[in-house]
Amino acid sequence: MERVEPMNNLQPPHHGGRLQAAARQFKIPVNDWLDLSTGINPFSWQPPPIPQSVWQCLPDTYDGLEQAAHRFYGAPMMAIPGSQWAIQTLPAVIPSNRVWLPREAYEEHRFWWQYHQHDVRTYAALDAIEPAFRDVVVVVNPNNPTAEFESSATLLQMAHRLQAQDGHMIIDEAFMDCTPEQSVFHGNKTLP
Template identity: 40%
Template sequence: MLNHGGKLRAASVRYQIPLSDWVDLSTGVNPHCYPIPEIPLVSWNRLPEDDDGLIEAATVYYGCNSILPVAGSQAAIQSLPVIRRRLFPDSNTVAIPAIGYREHFHAWSQQGYEILTYEDEPTEAQLHQADVVVIINPNNPTGHLIDPEKLLMWHNQLSKRQAWLVIDEAFMDCSPEHSLTDKVPCSGLILLRSIGKFFGLAGIRLGFVLAEKSVLTCLQEHLGPWTINGPSRFIAQQSLKDEIWQQQNMTRLKTSGNRLLKLLQEHFSKVYGTPMFATVFTDRACVLHELLCKQGIFTRLLDDESGIRFGLPRNTDDWHRLASGLQRTC
């Protein structure tokens, strides 16, 4: 099992600081989640049904009618290597970002694929060699964003030899103009979207796969029935329909993201940000992470210990504590 942000209880025990006294910046999840409406009793009492309106709501939100709900994009990340091998038995090579959400690397390597790593973007040689190219757009944790025209050019190149372009758009909601959702269905193009990040609903474990029907059918058969529970389906449906909240949330996240970026730039030279998180690259990452933890400020130390990712503070007190903590630490 890989390590991820969000393990606040373990940090509380280690540093002997009560849970209520922490500023938790360890995830990129929106700290102001969608307000949960009253959940109908039927959502608890009946088995989930595919025709409950969730897919229709997602179709409107993403502008795509070839879509499958899954138990978080993590479920798709773990399953796609199996599906690829089933559909294309000779597949062997996958290009994946060297710095990025590590579950992609883990899932493909677990299925025996040869992994080619790249920095911000795959090389021409890798685009010619790989059977699957995985893009995280924008990248988590670097924030690197790839232009859609370039992605479409890569897809056209890959599709000619039945190679896949898999794009993880978990943090794309604040930059819809960079999304390729309106290009699906298209042969060999697979997009992953998440309800957890933008809507702040990580706990309901729901995401979507956008792809051609043959891929979705194979994926659905692999995952089996009732992968999303009834209450989660209801909550997600309401959030996807609430355009007023979405616009207000977009404005709030962009304002907070810019504020976080400026705050970190006062102390660090290498800072990369998105509306939902910012990452600092420094050779003092381990030391800084430890010092902040001792002040009850929980950040995400990158897997290779080259930097620290900061999520958004929840309220005024959290912003003040982060500013003061950075002042003392840096």
């Protein structure tokens, strides 16, 4: 387990896009690249027509979104504008403390916890962490970029340990949609 040195550069990490710069750096013409870094597929499907009503007003309710998610996952839910919002916001609202992050993970996690001046540590194995009072443990499941999974049993065990220490566990399941049976919510109706 390693302590992460404080940042000197407060610029957010760069990821996705920048195809022109990559083409110049690697001397490969832009047309020879398939840039999947942004999630935009150049060979996309044809979307259906957009109803005129979409351009005339914003939705004023969640129309049961949170209740439907609660029924599906079996846990309280709060709709947010994407996982990046949570990655940036949670470090700002959780009191400054020691935060454990996977050694390799989506770089935005490290950046925002450090930006908000938390004491960031990294771990190679989740079960090797000995949480202290009010520690925060972040798990990216499946991990991006390693694609490794943590089992629900391991996650629940750590969640109970953190709960006993008045800590927090944050599980980023942004890429769980393809394997929902691996989710910590799958079959777990009572989470700490």
